[in-house]
Amino acid sequence: MPPGQLPHDPVHRLTAFLAERHVVLALDNCEHVLDAIAPLVGAVLQRCPRLTVVATSREPLALYGEVLHTLAPMSAEDSAELFSVRALMVDPAFATDERTSQDVLALVRRLEGLPLAVELAVPHVRMLSPHEITLRLDDRFALLSKGDRTAPARHRTLRAVLDWSYALLDAQEQSLLARLSLYVGGCSLRGAEEAALLPGADGTELVHVMTQLVEKSLLFPVREEGGTRVQMLETVREYARERLYEDDGRGTEAEEAFTAWAMSFAEAAVSGLSSDDQGAWAARTAEEATNLRAASALLAARSRSADVLLIEARLGYFWFISGREEEGIQRLARALAAYDADAPARTEAPTWAEEWAFYYTIAWLSWLSHIVGRHADARGYGIRNQGYWQSAGHPDLAVLGPCYDALLALLNADGQVEELFSAAEAGIVGTEHHWDRANLQAAWSQWCLGTGDAPGARDHGRTGVEAATQAHDAFSRATCLVFCGDAEESGGRPERAREQWGEAAEVFRTIGARGRLGFALVRLAYLDLGEGRPDAAEPRLAEAASLADGLTSADLTAAVGNLRALLAAHRGLLAEAGEVFAQVWAMHEAPPTRRAVAGLGLVAVARSSADQEAATGEPADEPPGRTAPPRPAELLRQVTAVHGRVLEPLAHRAVGRLLADWGGRCGEEGRPGDGPLLHEWLFRGPSVRAAFS
Structure with a gap:
């Protein structure tokens, strides 16, 4: 600039330089100077038509024509590669073997793909080692605290980065971020409004503040079937939670609001899950299940075990509908243990709500244990509940108590089962407890079927359908339809059973009841195989297997496996059938019914393979690497022992029929004689369906 000439305006000088150039102008870390940078970029772009500006910022510049490109965290694979390359620079002896690679993947997943954290x-x-680093990430801010000395101070540690971002928030944004840290499973707008996460703010203002946090990259939206939820990276959540408890009063108040929301949600879910909106409530409860668990943990930590019991008891039906019985059992058992541990400190009589919660916690533990095949556990819980209702003050328990006493008698194979069911029915019929009556009739139907009374089972199943319809409960109605189908199949009317199982399957599919859908499909596949229709059975079993994988259900996995083995045998693939039976036999977590069937399947495969060798003079094909099963005679002895642990009467009798059939055809050396082919087990005389589904 010539001496004596006044300097031009900096914007004028910049635009004069860039006006005719094809240039990309990069501006980094704009978020802390947005008020200054946005007008500058707007002015420069207006005067320089050939200019492109690339700006990095934790929130948009909010200019006309701005195109946003959100940078997601790195993938686990890219993060692992970055870690390994940098680790070799730090320590040339760093191992890159398979085990270390897996440990590095586990580490970077915990670090959520954040390059700075890596x-x-x-x-x-x-x-x-990478594994040892992962174990110490519970205090990640202390561990990840030494960065590049040449970097700006705000980029040297993970905490410094988040401190910088937090300081740029206004008071409302800071408050909402901190409160949202309690929502481990994310939060919907509806949930945020119900919990009043911004006291005094209306829905419009709440949406605005949430949007600001999304734009500042501290929250990210997830679009689900029930609407948009906001979530935060675990690193951000831990930081926000620390900030929440910096002020003791704010943390306590936020916890109270969060747990109050959880208790209110669980209360609404009790009626919602047995209503015309059942499917929507099941989906919504699934979305909030993680948050409800977090709320229960907070209440337990504050020694509010009665409130924990109330939340978990109210969720009992959800675990059954969703097919997540194992998770439900764990949570209910944990709640009951905490309640029992606090018993010595309680000095006041339980409230009605507490009595209801205790009773239904035990009832759901008994029923869910029965469903997954843990009949001894089911009996133990039922015994604890027996007679409880007689001393309770809650008036509903006087009606409901006899229903669950009848269920206990069923589990115990008590000689007075019929009388107890009749007494329970007399007490509940004509009341508003339609849902509980439907459950009573369903259990009664099962008992009748177990005693060989197929007409009685059908009648009680139909009564259950009527009661469930009065309760506006689609899931309960479909469950009773399944029992009606069981009665029809046992009575020799497979086509009528197919209609009812098929109708139930469609209801389960509509409301998202994956576990019950899986077992309805298994029943239909059982009919298909028995009628010689393997091509119809195969897609049903494939869908049921997919459902089992998603639910991690050992029972459903084993049930599908046994029928898949029969399908392979039907097609003459004996080696494949034996391999699948062997897999189920080795599943010690599966119910004894499924393992007994698999063991008998291995005996049958051995017989069929021996017959094949005798006919062809060539040994049957065996999968490579397969461990040979025990000799048939020894296997039959083991199956007999497993059969002794099958407590459910109908399944016990079905397995007994199969065992008598194959045991009678097997001599001391385990050499079966003539008999039906493996896949002809089905539809041979009395029904053995209960052994398979």
Whole structure:
């Protein structure tokens, strides 16, 4: 600039330089100077038509024509590669074998693909293995605290980065971020409004503040069937939660609001899950299940075990509908243990709500244990509940108590079962407890079927359908339809059974009851195989297997496996059938019914393979690497022992029929004689369906 000439305006000088150039102008870390940078970029772009501006910022510049490109965290694979490359620079002896690679993947997943977090973890490889670093990430801010000395101070540690971002928030944004840290499973707008996460703010203002946090990259939206939820990375959530408890009063108040929301939600779910909106409530409860668990944990930590019991008891039906019985059993058992542990400190009589919660916690533990095949556990819980209702003050328990006493008698194979069912029915008929009556009739139907009374089972199933219809409960109605189908199949009317199982399957599919849908499909596949229709059975079993994988259900997996083995045998693939039976036999977590069938399947495969060898003079094909099963005679002895642990009467009798059939055809050396082919087990005389589904 010539001496004596006044300097031009900086914007004028910049635009004069860029006006005719094809240039990309990069501006980094704009979020802390947005009020200054946005007008500058707007002015420069207006005067420089050939200019492109690339700006990095934790929130948009909010200019006309702005195109947003959200940078997602790195993938686990890219993060692992970054970690390994940097680790070799820090420690040339860093191992890159398969086990270490898996440990690195586990580590970077915990670090959520944040490049800075990965970089800050790398220096620790001089002292710690990747697995040891992962174990210490519960206090990630202390661990990831030494970065590049040449970097700006705000980028040297993970905490410094988040401190910088937090300081740029206004008071409302800081408050909402901190409160949302309690929502481990994310939060919907509806949930945020119900919990009043911004006291005094209306829905419009709440949406605005949530949007600001999304735009500042501290929350991210997830669009689900029930609507949009906002979530945060675990790193951000831990930081926000620390901020929440900096002020003791704010943390306590936020916890109260969160747990109050959870208790209110669980109360609404009790009626919602047995209503015309059942499917929507099942989906919504699934979305909030993680948050409800977090609320229960907070209440337990505050020694509010009665409130924990109330939440978990109210969720009992959800675990059954969703097919997540194992998770339900764990949570209910944990709640009951905490309640029992606090018993010595309680000095006041239980409230009606507490009595209801205790009673239904035990009832659901008994029923869910029965469903997954843990009949001894089911009996134990039922015994604890027996007679409880007689001393309770809650008036509903005087009506409901006899219903669950009848269920206990069923589990115990008590000689007075019929009288107890009749007494329970007399007490509940004509009341508003339609849902509980439907459950009573369903259990009664099962008992009748177990005693060989197929007409009685059908009649009680139909009564259950009527009661469930009065309760506006689609799931309960479909469950009773399944029992009606069981009665029809046992009575020799497979086509009528197919109609009812098929109708139930469609209801289960509509409301998202994956576990019950899986077993309805298994029943239909059982009919298909028995009628010689393997091509119809195959897609049903494939869908049921997919459902079992999603639910991690050992029972459903084993049931599908046994029928898949029969399908393979039907097609002459004996080696494949034996392999699948062997897999089920080795599943010690599966109910004894499924394992007994698999063991008998292995005996049958051995017989069929021996017959094949005798006919062809060539040994049957065996899968490579397969461990040979025990000799048939020894296997039959083991199956007999497993059969003794099958407590459900109908399944016990079905397995007994199969065992007598194959045991009678097997001599001391385990050499079966003539008999039906493996897949002809089905539809041979009295029904053995209960052994398979």
